[in-house]
Amino acid sequence: MNTHYKKLQSSYLFSKIGKKVGDFQAANPDQRVIKLGIGDVTHALSESILSAFHKGVDDQGSDESFHGYGPEQGYAFLRDKIAEYDYRRNGCDISPDEIFVSDGAKCDTGNIQELFSQDISIGVPDPVYPVYVDTNVMAGRTGEFVDGRYEGLHYLEGNESNGFVPSPPDQHIDLIYLCFPNNPTGTVATREQLAEWVAYARREKSLILFDAAYVEFIRDESIPKSIYEIPGAREVAVEFRSYSKTAGFTGTRCAYTVIPSECMVYDEDGSPHSLKDLWLRRQSTKFNGVSYPVQKAAEAIYTEKGRQEVRALSDYYLENAKLIRNKMTGLGFTVYGGENSPYVWVKAGESSWELFDELLEKAAVVTTPGAGFGSCGEGFIRISSFNHRDQVEEALERIADAFASR
Amino acid sequence: MNTHYKKLQSSYLFSKIGKKVGDFQAANPDQRVIKLGIGDVTHALSESILSAFHKGVDDQGSDESFHGYGPEQGYAFLRDKIAEYDYRRNGCDISPDEIFVSDGAKCDTGNIQELFSQDISIGVPDPVYPVYVDTNVMAGRTGEFVDGRYEGLHYLEGNESNGFVPSPPDQHIDLIYLCFPNNPTGTVATREQLAEWVAYARREKSLILFDAAYVEFIRDESIPKSIYEIPGAREVAVEFRSYSKTAGFTGTRCAYTVIPSECMVYDEDGSPHSLKDLWLRRQSTKFNGVSYPVQKAAEAIYTEKGRQEVRALSDYYLENAKLIRNKMTGLGFTVYGGENSPYVWVKAGESSWELFDELLEKAAVVTTPGAGFGSCGEGFIRISSFNHRDQVEEALERIADAFASR
Known part of the structure; x- marks a missing residue:
């Protein structure tokens, strides 16, 4: 075992x-x-989503409109809308081929650590959604659980004095998990705070895993809705989003992950490799795409x-x-x-x-x-x-x- | 990386x-x-399945019948039917709590290797569905690819002389992948051949991962439809099934994995641990269950x-x-x-x-x-x-x- x-x-x-x-x-x-x-x-589920969902099921009911295996990365009809509405209209330069549709942000935030080497240093916020920590424990990147914490992890402390938004540490960390709007504290990170993290990651050749599952709840115009609003983030950040909380998909299951083409990881010689290509390989090998009618339902979120x-x-x-x-x-x-x-x-x-x-x-x-x-x-x-x-x-x-x- | x-x-x-x-x-x-x-x-999709699928979507359309997060292991309404129709009526003693509903046998056969240690010996058929091999390569359980094969794997050769059904080897192997009816050769294993593998696994304390994705196509009454038809298999075998080929679910996505309670894996001291519990922990941490309307659709497969x-x-x-x-x-x-x-x-x-x-x-x-x-x-x-x-x-x-x- x-x-x-x-x-x-x-x-x-x-x-x-x-x-x-x-x-x-x-x-x-x-x-x-x-x-x-x-x-x-x-x-x-709302009216438009329901109606598109039914239509998707109907498509599966006749040989002419039937959809078998879909692209592991998700259908273009959905990825195109995501790129346009969630990113480009928000001033973020993200293209459909950098988007990977999945059945949940939990799966994606849990599975992505497979792409990294065993001996990286990892920073996780405290308090934090337990999946980031547990999946790295399972993969053997931590020591034992001692006094309420796993040995070998860097805990990025959130408390009242920093408003539950940790700043970048003094030492080097390879991989950093961030989640804003935050689960569990409900706090948000300002543009300046995210810019500090992006600058750190660029300086340290680190990678930020940015969990934006709650982005739909941001009403304050000054708060970034995506890490890609910060210049330079394309090189150092992966973003996770989900329809679970935004569109009521917790039981319907659809989410997506963005990995920009410039995002690189490094092998033992320091040679860069495309993280997007690695994730595509991972997904093509271990995943078969999201249910077609569910992707049709998700597409309806982007109608007016x-x-x-x-x-x-x-x-x-x-x-x-x-x-x-x-x-x-x-x-x-x-x-x-x-x-x-x-x-x-x-x-x-x-x-x-x-x-x-x-x-x-x-x-x-x-x-x-x-x-x-x-x-x-x-x-x-x-x-x-x-x-x-x-x-x-x-x-x-x-x-x-x-x-x-x- | x-x-x-x-x-x-x-x-x-x-x-x-x-x-x-x-x-x-x-x-x-x-x-x-x-x-x-x-x-x-x-x-x-057939009429009964379509109709249940629509009904499941309808349930998501009103607050009273809405389903949010479901059990990671799958809804009892589906697991009960699987246990009854796919196993008990076929003489196999499998209970609903030993069944894990998922979005694909590809995911499950790909993900399950995470539960095993890095240094196990692995037997894979040749020819074989590439996922078994590739997921172990990704996990670092093989050497390099040399002369058409990965170093460190035991290839169980299927050829004309053994009718593409390899026999157990002379040496010890910890983990064995088998797939019958076979992809790609279309061959089936007889009761005697499967019994030989179960006897081997019991003797060697090995584990068999039995991929039965094509079981619905068996018409010959003498061919086992499940590895659990072989006495003693509950202790040494995991079975993977899928609705992809049987019910046309390649684009709809639903499958399941069976891990009997007696199935054990061993730690460094040789102490046994329940594989079912490990898988439940894995799935609860990295998976959020299959779309509710899809599980309703799958349930309809078991009506008359x-x-x-x-x-x-x-x-x-x-x-x-x-x-x-x-x-x-x-x-x-x-x-x-x-x-x-x-x-x-x-x-x-x-x-x-x-x-x-x-x-x-x-x-x-x-x-x-x-x-x-x-x-x-x-x-x-x-x-x-x-x-x-x-x-x-x-x-x-x-x-x-x-x-x-x-």
């Missing part, structure tokens, strides 16, 4: 939450639990009507986030995120799990303990805005009642 | 074929090329009507295979496969690429050169039965004309 798997911490965050919620529900069968924990959307619908969906969740921010602030909590992000990051004033337990027991509301995202997440909880308005409002009332009596 | 990628042979089989076909078409713009090369289905439709589809392709077999035999070729398989394996009497070129130039028919599947494939071509009857018939007439005049 691959014994690196033995280093993985078995109590995965969401399993532990699930168990606590199950226990609470068993002890309180009359209480209706409201979930503001996991970042899963709750709203139906589709864009409006998707915007309305993120507006809705952002309004939820605002309600959460305001209520928690009003109750005296210090709050981050939730303005260009669906996540609100709340300072607990006690341990993460203590506030989690308190909210569950007193208000029957499920959140996510920040400690589950890394050491620097201790003392915080993440509240997700992905739910129906009436549920969010009821949850907030219950929390207000519980904390007024505290 | 992961420099093992540099060992990969760049001229991937199907790209080379694509280039030759493109060149031929450019030089002969009036000739209509018929493709009996790649193993891609050509028939529409769905089973009939799928059977009719494979009957159709098998009839094509029979026509190909008979015509090629009649033209004096020695022919294998094509009886419980959609692939016909034809002895060239010259080199693989020579016969490929001859068929393309004289008959405008595309096949697949056996040499592309390994050294032992040299001297053969694979003819696929995945096409419309009239296309197959026309292709065979053209071949007959071309070879009558030779």
